[in-house]
Amino acid sequence: MPSTIEHTIEPVFDKRSRVLVLGSIPSPKSREQGFFYGHPQNRFWRALAAVFDEPVPRTVEDKKDLLLRRGIALWDVAASCEIEGASDASIRNVVPNNLKLILETADIQAVFCTGAKAGQLYARLCEKDLGMPAATLPSTSPANAKTTLPQLVQAYRNALSPYTASSENAPVLDVADVVRLEREIAKRGTPLALLMERAGCFLAHRAQRMAEKQISIEENALLNENDQIMDNARPEDRPRFIVLCGNGNNGGDGWVAARDLAENGQHVTVVCNVMPNEISAQPARDAAQAAKRVLETLPHALILATPTQEQLHEALSQADVCIDALLGTGFEGSHVRPPFDAWIAAANEQRARGMLTIAADVPSGLSAQTGKAATPCVKADETVTMIVSKPGLETPFAFAFCGTVSVAPLAYIDPILDEKKESALAKPRAASANDRTLDENDEKAAASDKRTAHAEAKRPTDRNNEFLRAEAEDDDGYDPYSDRRPEPEPLFQRDPWS
Ligand SMILES: NC(=O)C1=CN([C@@H]2O[C@H](COP(=O)(O)OP(=O)(O)OC[C@H]3O[C@@H](n4cnc5c(N)ncnc54)[C@H](O)[C@@H]3O)[C@@H](O)[C@H]2O)[C@@H](O)CC1
Numbered sequence: 050m051p052s053t054i055e056h057t058i059e060p061v062f063d064k065r066s067r068v069l070v071l072g073s074i075p076s077p078k079s080r081e082q083g084f085f086y087g088h089p090q091n092r093f094w095r096a097l098a099a100v101f102d103e104p105v106p107r108t109v110e111d112k113k114d115l116l117l118r119r120g121i122a123l124w125d126v127a128a129s130c131e132i133e134g135a136s137d138a139s140i141r142n143v144v145p146n147n148l149k150l151i152l153e154t155a156d157i158q159a160v161f162c163t164g165a166k167a168g169q170l171y172a173r174l175c176e177k178d179l180g181m182p183a184a185t186l187p188s189t190s191p192a193n194a195k196t197t198l199p200q201l202v203q204a205y206r207n208a209l210s211p212y213t214a215s216s217e218n219a220p221v222l223d224v225a226d227v228v229r230l231e232r233e234i235a236k237r238g239t240p241l242a243l244l245m246e247r248a249g250c251f252l253a254h255r256a257q258r259m260a261e262k263q264i265s266i267e268e269n270a271l272l273n274e275n276d277q278i279m280d281n282a283r284p285e286d287r288p289r290f291i292v293l294c295g296n297g298n299n300g301g302d303g304w305v306a307a308r309d310l311a312e313n314g315q316h317v318t319v320v321c322n323v324m325p326n327e328i329s330a331q332p333a334r335d336a337a338q339a340a341k342r343v344l345e346t347l348p349h350a351l352i353l354a355t356p357t358q359e360q361l362h363e364a365l366s367q368a369d370v371c372i373d374a375l376l377g378t379g380f381e382g383s384h385v386r387p388p389f390d391a392w393i394a395a396a397n398e399q400r401a402r403g404m405l406t407i408a409a410d411v412p413s414g415l416s417a418q419t420g421k422a423a424t425p426c427v428k429a430d431e432t433v434t435m436i437v438s439k440p441g442l443e444t445p446f447a448f449a450f451c452g453t454v455s456v457a458p459l460a461y462i463d464p465i466l467d468e469k470k471e472s473a474l475a476k477p478r479a480a481s482a483n484d485r486t487l488d489e490n491d492e493k494a495a496a497s498d499k500r501t502a503h504a505e506a507k508r509p510t511d512r513n514n515e516f517l518r519a520e521a522e523d524d525d526g527y528d529p530y531s532d533r534r535p536e537p538e539p540l541f542q543r544d545p546w547s
């Protein structure tokens with residue numbers, strides 16, 4: 050029996066959306082979840098994540114974040130219709146959604162429908178009104194068994210790539226600004242703990258991709274169906290991951306990555322110097338404690354705490370991929386203190402043997418601000434840096450330590466950066482803040498924010514000064530260069546040893 054259903058899920062879009070993707074009407078599973086493509090067998094989110102080489106978003110928040118970051122508006126053609134179950138073929142008496150709502154806000158340059166039925170309905174009910182044709186993409190529904198996941202990814206990639214955000218003009222922000230940005234992201238509803246969760250999952254995703262290359266599975270297959278390939282591999286053929294976790298929030302990223310890899314069935318060894326309950330930094334402590342509880346239940350996961358040099362050497366020598374999450378932006382000084390100095394030396398030795406290394410945020414021992422390398426410093430094949438790149442990673446000599454730098458886009462930051470720029474342009478320049486030399490700026494910033502204490506040298510760039518200026522002149526009175534104001538609330542609980 051057909052039943053009449055009303056569309057109740059709000060569209061996702063904003064003024065930066067450039068492409069509109071439309072389905073027919075949400076399935077019963079999606080309606081139950083309150084979000085698009087909610088059936089676990091539907092491949093929409095897997096395909097989209099693969100197009101952008103990101104981990105598959107899990108929550109509604111993760112999904113919205115991905116769409117907005119990538120400039121994709123998402124809705125359906127039908128506002129109401131008669132339908133039997135989830136069968137597109139049975140759809141009758143369609144009342145279309147008012148799609149103009151999106152076009153009035155966003156400069157939509159292309160429209161795509163996710164399946165033949167949505168395409169037909171759009172052509173019949175919406176195209177004339179909107180004055181834009183739509184291209185039809187293969188359906189991601191499990192009912193469309195003839196289109197494989199790699200084929201879906203290819204089709205969606207070809208369609209979306211010309212319109213979606215590129216990383217060409219990606220910002221590079223000073224470490225102190227990244228801290229302010231994280232705080233602003235948190236204020237707008239994405240807590241630091243969620244950023245850390247995403248950071249860890251991104252690291253795990255990149256590490257798995259690296260491992261696939263390492264065990265030289267055919268490039269084409271691995272590009273898009275990595276989950277399946279990993280699942281099908283015999284346990285003894287699976288790659289071995291080792292995660293070196295420090296005592297701060299960089300270590301927190303590592304614990305989350307280890308948990309995520311282990312949950313995906315991978316062999317993981319976590320090496321740490323303190324147990325999670327002894328970590329003082331937050332959100333790292335909570336994230337590490339939660340990860341430990343999961344790891345302890347999995348037979349293919351191991352936690353190696355305060356290892357001897359021999360134990361560490363043995364664990365590293367069995368690893369295919371090492372995630373370096375010892376020290377991040379909180380690293381300071383020109384030498385790495387024990388025991389991490391020896392851990393770094395051992396990891397570099399194993400990299401020379403063929404192990405691949407992926408650094409969380411910044412190679413441990415490298416200043417994310419200046420690019421200066423301490424003794425010793427991790428040499429990575431890839432650095433997955435969080436939210437935005439930092440100046441130290443962009444210096445030519447940092448390449449030897451960072452390898453390829455990829456940015457994990459943990460949150461939708463464009464509105465925040467644009468607002469900061471706008472407020473910087475709208476307000477007159479504050480002579481006191483902007484006419485200081487860079488050296489003075491560094492001194493003041495260091496005094497007002499502990500997190501810049503390790504920015505030993507001059508800022509190598511002032512290309513993102515708009516962000517700082519806007520902060521300096523914000524109406525809430527916060528001037529990062531001024532010592533007149535009380536110190537900002539610390540973002541993380543600091544490690545008492547540092
Ligand atoms: N909290 C959050 O929301 C997020 C945090 N992120 C991660 O947090 C990191 C920054 O975290 P923290 O500020 O806690 O700092 P880190 O974890 O980078 O470093 C602090 C730790 O390093 C130790 N340390 C400093 N200098 C040392 C030296 N010379 N030798 C040996 N040990 C030294 C300190 O004792 C402390 O334990 C980022 O790099 C990033 O990886 C990311 O997850 C993004 C989100």
Ligand SMILES: [K+]
Binds near residue numbers: 377413
């Ligand atoms: K690191």
